Amino acid sequence: MSADAAKSESVRKGRKFYGHGIPGVQLEELTGKLIAVEGADGSGRSTQIARLVDWLETSGHATTQVGLKRSSLVSKELEQAQEGNILSRTTLSLFYATDFADQLENSILPALKAGFIVLADRYIYTLMARDMVRGMDEKWLKNLYGVALEPDAVFYLSVEPQELVQRNLAKNATLDYWESGMDLGLSRDMFDSFLKYQTAMQSSFKKLQKTYGFQIVDANRPVGSITKELRKKIRVLLAAP
Amino acid sequence: MAKTMKTFAELNFPGRLIAVEGLDGSGKSTQIYLLKRWLEAEGIKVYFSEWNSSELVKSATSKGKKRELLTPTTFSLIHATDFADRYERHLLPLLRAGYIVLCDRYVFTAFARDVTRGCPPDWVRGLYSFAAQPDITMFFKADLEVSLNRILEGRPKLKFFEAGMDLRLSTDPYESFRIFQGRILEQYMAMSGEFNFTVMDANQTVGKQQVLVRKLVSEKIDLKKFRRRSPLPLPPPATRLEDKSKEPDEDMAATV
Numbered sequence: 001m002s003a004d005a006a007k008s009e010s011v012r013k014g015r016k017f018y019g020h021g022i023p024g025v026q027l028e029e030l031t032g033k034l035i036a037v038e039g040a041d042g043s044g045r046s047t048q049i050a051r052l053v054d055w056l057e058t059s060g061h062a063t064t065q066v067g068l069k070r071s072s073l074v075s076k077e078l079e080q081a082q083e084g085n086i087l088s089r090t091t092l093s094l095f096y097a098t099d100f101a102d103q104l105e106n107s108i109l110p111a112l113k114a115g116f117i118v119l120a121d122r123y124i125y126t127l128m129a130r131d132m133v134r135g136m137d138e139k140w141l142k143n144l145y146g147v148a149l150e151p152d153a154v155f156y157l158s159v160e161p162q163e164l165v166q167r168n169l170a171k172n173a174t175l176d177y178w179e180s181g182m183d184l185g186l187s188r189d190m191f192d193s194f195l196k197y198q199t200a201m202q203s204s205f206k207k208l209q210k211t212y213g214f215q216i217v218d219a220n221r222p223v224g225s226i227t228k229e230l231r232k233k234i235r236v237l238l239a240a241p
Numbered sequence: 242m243a244k245t246m247k248t249f250a251e252l253n254f255p256g257r258l259i260a261v262e263g264l265d266g267s268g269k270s271t272q273i274y275l276l277k278r279w280l281e282a283e284g285i286k287v288y289f290s291e292w293n294s295s296e297l298v299k300s301a302t303s304k305g306k307k308r309e310l311l312t313p314t315t316f317s318l319i320h321a322t323d324f325a326d327r328y329e330r331h332l333l334p335l336l337r338a339g340y341i342v343l344c345d346r347y348v349f350t351a352f353a354r355d356v357t358r359g360c361p362p363d364w365v366r367g368l369y370s371f372a373a374q375p376d377i378t379m380f381f382k383a384d385l386e387v388s389l390n391r392i393l394e395g396r397p398k399l400k401f402f403e404a405g406m407d408l409r410l411s412t413d414p415y416e417s418f419r420i421f422q423g424r425i426l427e428q429y430m431a432m433s434g435e436f437n438f439t440v441m442d443a444n445q446t447v448g449k450q451q452v453l454v455r456k457l458v459s460e461k462i463d464l465k466k467f468r469r470r471s472p473l474p475l476p477p478p479a480t481r482l483e484d485k486s487k488e489p490d491e492d493m494a495a496t497v
Contacts, residue, residue: 143364
């Protein structure tokens with residue numbers, strides 16, 4: 001067996017969908033890398049992704065970015081529906097899953113096939129954690145997201161809710177309705193609701209971490225040290241077959 | 242996923258749900274429309290809901306279909322989104338309020354179509370596992386040729402997804418439609434027993450079928466329990482004077 005054949009063999013073993021996946025996809029053709037970055041608003045996700053793209057592209061790697069609510073199929077409709085806040089939880093959940101699947105099939109899989117590094121600004125875990133906080137059945141969610149491809153790495157940028165609230169207010173002088181979980185009626189007070197909601201989100205993430213084994217990155221630290229840690233981990237990933 | 246679905250009656254809902262299923266051109270929509278007219282005339286609280294009709298999701302679905310953006314997975318998910326919206330915002334509250342809800346197509350349409358498109362059956366059923374089983378499901382079974390001819394005669398231009406063109410069964414839309422519908426029929430028949438379909442012979446005349454439909458419904462559902470107790474509430478006196486034109490027929494409901 002040639003070195004190349006051995007290499008592609010090892011790629012094939014590592015790649016998998018969480019469930020049945022997308023019909024007709026040849027996993028061994030997905031030679032790129034999929035890196036997901038998770039974390040609340042204010043965890044520094046977007047900043048870190050921008051820095052990683054910069055670094056990766058300078059080092060000669062082609063990249064693609066995906067994120068929630070960015071599909072050409074439903075992003076506009078999803079945005080509208082959310083503004084009115086009229087969707088019930090199962091509907092919203094399925095709408096987001098449609099948005100995810102559309103990007104998976106039309107952006108992520110083709111890019112991986114072309115050998116790109118795909119950076120996902122949030123992946124299925126945020127969607128699952130949000131739904132779990134809203135009382136959706138975990139088994140139902142697992143089946144739903146059985147379409148998803150397992151990333152090569154998932155980094156969860158963990159920030160204490162107290163710190164998150166400071167960062168969000170410093171940036172926007174206001175708290176986002178959804179990021180505060182206001183639809184849940186945890187508290188009429190937005191500040192209070194934000195803290196309660198983000199605490200609940202963290203415990204959902206911890207629960208998911210046990211199943212999906214993503215890496216928790218302490219993002220209470222300065223931007224530079226987080227970037228350093230992420231680069232180090234990604235370097236190892238890129239060196240692997 | 243061997244878990245059996247429970248009906249709304251078994252779940253102690255005050256309302257009941259009746260679904261019709263069948264191929265395009267099987268005449269099911271005509272039958273459920275006539276059923277609705279009858280129930281309304283009987284003064285029964287009735288609501289009609291159609292597959293793929295949620296206002297919110299519609300624009301995304303029609304865009305996806307028009308531009309042929311949908312894959313089997315997203316086709317399935319977007320229809321599940323549409324169903325969930327109608328289910329949670331309309332069907333459930335109405336069933337809680339003691340309505341008879343009529344559905345032109347229910348989850349079985351997805352079970353048949355999406356699986357024909359190559360989605361795994363367990364996955365599709367899992368998506369819809371939040372939905373309870375109808376109290377009555379009528380499957381209108383016409384000979385495949387009869388259904389095909391009804392559609393192909395009346396509406397000669399077939400839409401891309403309707404004809405199953407995404408499956409690349411044939412480059413000819415008519416041929417593709419025939420093969421596609423045949424496969425969907427197989428899927429329906431395979432689940433008929435599992436979900437307790439009442440199979441209706443859709444080769445009979447519309448009138449004969451409707452007699453059977455009404456008989457079945459009145460045998461299985463104690464309809465008098467679903468009558469409106471009183472006429473619809475009248476508007477407050479202040480607006481009544483200006484709005485006289487809007488309140489004519491409501492008294493009819495009281496006479497039943």
